[in-house]
Amino acid sequence: MLSGKHIIVGITGGIAAYKAAVLVRLLVRRGAEVQVLMTPAAKEFITPLTMATLSKRPILVENFNPENGAWNSHIDLGCWADAMVIAPATANTLAKMACGIGDSLLLTTYLSARCPVAVAPAMDLDMMAHAATCQNLETLAQRGVAIIEAESGELASGLSGKGRMAEPEVIVEALERIIGRPQTLKGKRALVTAGATIEAIDPVRYITNHSTGKMGYAIASELAARGAEVCLVSGPTRLECPQGVRRVDVRSADEMFEACIQEWNGSDIGVMCAAVADYTPEQVSDSKIKKSDDDMCIRLRRTRDIAANLGACKEGRVLVGFALETDNEQSNAVAKLQRKNLDFVVLNSMRDKGACFGGDTNKITIIDATGECPCPLESKADAASRIADRIEQIINNK
Ligand code: C5P
Numbered sequence: 001m002l003s004g005k006h007i008i009v010g011i012t013g014g015i016a017a018y019k020a021a022v023l024v025r026l027l028v029r030r031g032a033e034v035q036v037l038m039t040p041a042a043k044e045f046i047t048p049l050t051m052a053t054l055s056k057r058p059i060l061v062e063n064f065n066p067e068n069g070a071w072n073s074h075i076d077l078g079c080w081a082d083a084m085v086i087a088p089a090t091a092n093t094l095a096k097m098a099c100g101i102g103d104s105l106l107l108t109t110y111l112s113a114r115c116p117v118a119v120a121p122a123m124d125l126d127m128m129a130h131a132a133t134c135q136n137l138e139t140l141a142q143r144g145v146a147i148i149e150a151e152s153g154e155l156a157s158g159l160s161g162k163g164r165m166a167e168p169e170v171i172v173e174a175l176e177r178i179i180g181r182p183q184t185l186k187g188k189r190a191l192v193t194a195g196a197t198i199e200a201i202d203p204v205r206y207i208t209n210h211s212t213g214k215m216g217y218a219i220a221s222e223l224a225a226r227g228a229e230v231c232l233v234s235g236p237t238r239l240e241c242p243q244g245v246r247r248v249d250v251r252s253a254d255e256m257f258e259a260c261i262q263e264w265n266g267s268d269i270g271v272m273c274a275a276v277a278d279y280t281p282e283q284v285s286d287s288k289i290k291k292s293d294d295d296m297c298i299r300l301r302r303t304r305d306i307a308a309n310l311g312a313c314k315e316g317r318v319l320v321g322f323a324l325e326t327d328n329e330q331s332n333a334v335a336k337l338q339r340k341n342l343d344f345v346v347l348n349s350m351r352d353k354g355a356c357f358g359g360d361t362n363k364i365t366i367i368d369a370t371g372e373c374p375c376p377l378e379s380k381a382d383a384a385s386r387i388a389d390r391i392e393q394i395i396n397n398k
């Protein structure tokens with residue numbers, strides 16, 4: 001997949017720069033043509049000789065050669081590359097990328113690059129957790145930069161936490177994903193909801209359901225891999241945010257509603273995969289409700305329907321809903337299609353083996369105004385790909 005591809009490897013000044021040697025070696029071994037760009041600080045961590053030898057080309061640091069005035073054109077480099085990866089990416093370089101500062105060849109090339117760009121952050125845990133770094137990464141992700149998440153573990157400082165650069169093999173896999181996929185949804189913005197909501201009864205108890213968010217996360221990941229800018233509004237889950245996806249964390253149905261209404265502005269696609277509570281306690285007790293010998297009754301009020309509200313102001317956008325049914329599956333799904341003004345409904349039946357909560361497989365039926373299309377039992381990733389294909393078809397026929 002990487003054979004013959006032009007890849008720029010940008011190296012910045014962090015101790016993880018030594019791993020860039022392995023990264024370049026792996027890329028060259030896969031047949032890629034690699035151009036290494038280093039910041040001046042990176043040369044303190046790993047020598048240009050090492051990187052030039054491994055990449056089989058002179059590395060570039062400065063905009064021009066002070067000896068003879070030869071110009072290293074960031075514009076030509078930006079056009080040449082099929083992908084650019086900055087590994088390691090320090091907090092400093094990430095901040096400059098987010099602000100559009102171009103005070104090195106590496107940064108001006110990033111600003112000129114027309115290809116997909118990925119960053120593999122590496123820094124100490126406190127720098128990694130700093131609000132400025134988090135915000136810069138979020139900004140870059142929103143602009144379509146793929147963030148290859150740092151790992152947790154022992155750091156060069158002796159401290160332990162999140163900040164270790166992803167292993168070179170992981171970075172190569174990410175590049176294969178980025179380069180290998182046609183960016184058919186580039187320029188589109190998608191809103192995906194996922195997971196269960198949590199409706200508080202008191203500070204201790206709540207009402208929820210069994211949804212784990214796996215299907216919604218698979219869809220967010222698939223849309224992002226096709227180049228869409230994805231906002232994932234997620235109920236509490238244990239899942240990692242997919243590569244290149246911006247996640248907005250919410251708890252209750254009301255919080256999810258507010259986040260979605262805000263994000264729907266400017267979105268082209270909505271996929272409502274969350275298992276949103278239909279009812280929430282009318283009153284949330286400030287203190288723990290004490291038990292008594294009597295039975296108790298909690299009065300519930302209806303929550304607002306997010307999909308129906310987005311459907312009411314759809315205006316030519318694509319909106320997809322989910323239906324999880326135990327009885328009258330088809331007729332309930334068709335009713336939802338109409339009531340919520342959806343383009344299609346993805347039906348899951350609780351009767352199907354392999355379509356249960358938390359599993360890695362699903363058996364969906366896609367229902368639209370023209371009829372229904374039952375699909376085989378497949379991985380949630382394959383089901384997500386099928387759903388994304390349908391969305392693309394609708395966009396292309398509009
Ligand atoms: O009406 P029902 O809850 O069965 O419809 C399910 C679909 O509606 C799903 O796509 C779900 O995400 C969405 N939904 C919603 N807001 C709610 C309830 C359901 O967006 N309050």
